[in-house]
Amino acid sequence: MPALTLPAQAPSQLPAHRWKVLAVGVAANAAFSAAAAGLPTTAIFMRAGYQLDNAQLGLALGLLGLGVALFELPWGLLTDRWGDRPVLLTGLGATAAALAWMSVFASPAHGVAPSLWLLALGLVLVGALGGSVNGASGRAVMAWFGEGERGLAMSIRQTAVPLGGGLGALLLPWLAARSGFGAVYGVLALMCGLAALSALCWLREPAHLANAPAERGAAATPLRDTRVWRAAVAIGVMCCPQFAVLTFATVFLHDFSHAGIGTLTGVMVAVQLGAMVARIASGRWTDRHGNRRGYLRGCAWLSFLLFAALGALAWAVSGSASTPAAVISVAVLLAAAGICASAWHGVAYTELATLAGASRAGxxxxxxxxxxxxxxxxTPLAIPHVAAVASWPMTWVLAGLCMLAALPFLTRPQKQPATERPGPANPGISCAATSETP
Incomplete structure (x- = not known):
């Protein structure tokens, strides 16, 4: 059965309210990403403030991801059952409360570090509750935007991840150094609260989806659809190099190159801002050319080459890693690899949601x-051990190999006659049913 989509309409005929819904999705994802991608940029201060070694630091940084991994699918199922609005409001409100609790009870104060289990509990809670934003906001975008705009809309929504991470990279290390982690968690709680307020004001389900009959067949049961599982696994594997950059790039630059706080912040902000631009451009480009799957394979190969080059460069300068030329070269290549490893997200999520259908996108x-x-x-759990046993250069090469490992899960695009290829003049044609049929 075909996936449920908006009727084939020109963008000018679609409801203008869709842009407010997209703004809610951006705000929700940015607020959570400021914690998920921003907290790792405070790794140096977290290691000192909580009195952790690198293995404990990797565990702490990974626990937030574990919380999301455990509860993301239940949140998605609840989103398809209850709708976007109640899930997003519940999740954002509860995440703000968890961060406020961490600000009071799980922050170092007066030179005294709280127990590691308190930090662990708080991060798992933030991940478990904050994971609600991903499926709910993505389903809302799929519901409000037609096929001809979905790649761009989902890519804009996905820019919220580097946007929030960039804001976190700019603000959180400074807050951690000046005011401590109580202020860090307090600001993150405020951001989640403001995002919940935007959802309360603007988010609702469109009439065509609320009144549509339930889908049947494979499109209605993504848990039984092997195409959806392949796409989901590919996305997960391709994210590992990005997480390697987000969680341990600052530790690598500090310990390997002896880079200062300015360089650390500059690299992380460059990665996040570059990813934002790349995601929007890739979404728009694939909307026009109907080549999502080919684009994803190209990103995987280019990311592998960049990470392999980073590993080779780090090995070559290992004897003089702290010289200005070496620091700049490593920092620039690290930023380029991080941007490429983040550029494809909106395209991949659009393809995945198209396969499942709008009403089951959650x-x-x-x-x-x-x-x-x-x-x-x-990823952050493994990196300290890999770096200790095999060196930092090999760590980055292995990160690049993850991109190649995802290739078998990515469906190869099939070439069709030019007259059958989707273009901007056919917004109602689904990529899943034309030039990129499985």
Missing amino acids: TALGMANSCVYLGLFL
Whole structure:
């Protein structure tokens, strides 16, 4: 059965309210990403403030991802059953409360570090509750935007991840250094509260989806659809190199190159801002050319080459890693690899949600994000041990190999006659049923 989509309409005929819904999705994802991607940029201060070694630091940074991985799929199922609005309001409100609790009870104060289990509990709670934003906001975008705009809309929504991470990279290390982690968690709680307020004001389900009959067949049961599972696993594996950059790039630059706080912040902000631009551009480009799957394979190969080059460069300068030329070269290549490893998200999530159908997009996105955040748990857990046993250069090469490992799960695009290829003049044609049929 075909996936449920909006009627084939020109963008000018679609409801203008869809842009407010997209703004809610951006705000929700940015607020949670400021915690998920922003907290790792405070790794140096967290290691000192909580008196952790690198293995404990990796565990702490990974626990937030574990919380998301465990509860992302239940949130997706609840989203498809209850709708976007109640799930997003519940999740954001509860996440704000968990962060406020951490600000009071799980923050170092007066030189005294709280127990590791308190930090662990808080991060798992934030992940478990904050994971609600992914499926709910993605389902809302799929419901309000037609096929001809979905790649762009989902990519804009996905820019919220580097946007929130960039804001976190700019603000959180400074807050951690000046005011401590009580202020860090307090600001993150405020951001989640404001995102919940935007959802309360603007988010609702469109009439065509609320009144549509339940889908049947494979499109209605993504948990039984092997195409959806393949896409979800591919997304999860391809995220591991990105998480390697987000969680341990600052530790790598600090310990390997002896880089200062300015360089650390500059690299992380460059990765997040570059990813934002790349995601929007890739979404728009694939909407016009109907080549999502080919684009995803190209990103995987390019990311592998960049991470392999980073490993080779780190090995070559290992004897003089702290010289200005070496620091700049490593920082630039690290930023480029991080941007490329983040550029494809909106395109991949659009393809996944198209396969599942708009009314079941919450479940499909929950499946993918369970894989993604399992990677966020395992990646920082593994990196300290890999770096200790095999060196930092080999760590980055292995990160690149993850991109190649995802290729068997990505469906190869099939070439069709030019007259059958989707273009901007055919907004109602689904990529899942034309030039990229499985």
